[in-house]
Amino acid sequence: MEGRAPRGLFDDDLADKxxxxxxxxxxxxxxxxxxxxxxxxxxxxxxxxGHVFDVAKRRRxxxxxxxxxxxxDTIVGFGIARMYESLMEGATIQARAFRERAAAAEWLSVPxxxxxxxxx
Numbered sequence: 001m002e003g004r005a006p007r008g009l010f011d012d013d014l015a016d017k018x019x020x021x022x023x024x025x026x027x028x029x030x031x032x033x034x035x036x037x038x039x040x041x042x043x044x045x046x047x048x049x050g051h052v053f054d055v056a057k058r059r060r061x062x063x064x065x066x067x068x069x070x071x072x073d074t075i076v077g078f079g080i081a082r083m084y085e086s087l088m089e090g091a092t093i094q095a096r097a098f099r100e101r102a103a104a105a106e107w108l109s110v111p112x113x114x115x116x117x118x119x120x
Contacts (some may be wrong), residue, residue, distance in 0.1 A: 013053045019055055032048040032064035034108050036115055038101075039070065039077035047080060056087035068095045069104040071115070 003119065006014055059116030070081035088095040098104040105112040
C-alpha cells in the first residue's frame, strides 16, 4: 500500500504532482497497490472544482482494480474527498473518504498503526 501525506497548501499543482507520482509508481510496481492519503496536515485547500473533475477523469483511465482511501479531519478536506469519491463511482479505482483512520484501515485491510501520521 502506498501512502502520501500532503502538507501545507493543497492546490491544483500539488494535486497534479501527486497524480504524476502515483502514475509513476503504477508503471514500476509489479502489481496493483492500495493508496492512502491523509489530509490532516493540510493548512489550506485551494483546488479548483473543475480540476478535481479533470483529475478524476484521468484516474478513471486506470485499469487495475485498487482502493484509494482519503482521511480528512476538516469539513473542506472531507468534502473534496467525497466529491472525488463520487466522481470515481463505477471506475476500477474504488475511492472512499473517511473521517476516522480506523474505518480507513478496516476498509483497506491494514493495521491502524500504519495509517498514523507518526508511522511514516
